[in-house]
Amino acid sequence: MTAWIADALIVLGLAVMTLGIYGIVRFPDVYTQLHASSKAAFLGVSALLVAAAMGGEPAIVARVVLIIALLALTTPVAAHAIGQAAHHRREPMRSPDAVDESGTTLAGGGTSSTVE
């Protein structure tokens, strides 16, 4: 039974991870790519690690819990740091309907789209 759950988790993790990498390749700017990179890739890795821990080996389970906790803490911080750096460098938002809520004019190819 656990083998079936582990297999299902592997397939789920691979699918989510593939979507994450596909998003990084396809999304038009760094701000949207961060969604794919941080959320999808983290969730995919978590599913794969849980699948690895389904064997029940205590040493593996302990390390898997540690790594997932570590990634859950560090991935959002790293994504925020990259987004902040891109914003400081005034990288444009290339998405068609982008809205720059920070008051700067990074969205829409230089036209102002500040939220009132």
Add this chain to the structure above:
Amino acid sequence: MRHQAVFLAGITWLAVLLGVAVLWIWRARTTAERLVALDAAVLVLVGLLGLVAGEEQRSYPLDAAGALALLSFVSTLAAARYLGDRRPFEQPDRPAEGPPP
């Protein structure tokens, strides 16, 4: 047997994804996008090491995965701070030089 095959297929597919991520590090349009791709490539590698550990039911690949995750976090943070602020750390306010007015 089927269980092992799923693990091996997963390892192979993740290796392909790792190749795509590394290719995207190469092809990225801006430095920030390159950083995103680098972060994602390390996450793929952590997942790959997790699958290797699960397939062999040994824990040592997970030690490498944990160290890699930590190193990736520190390096991403330092690179992003350098990219945005041109210095990785906040500088403490220096006391004004010379006599006070």
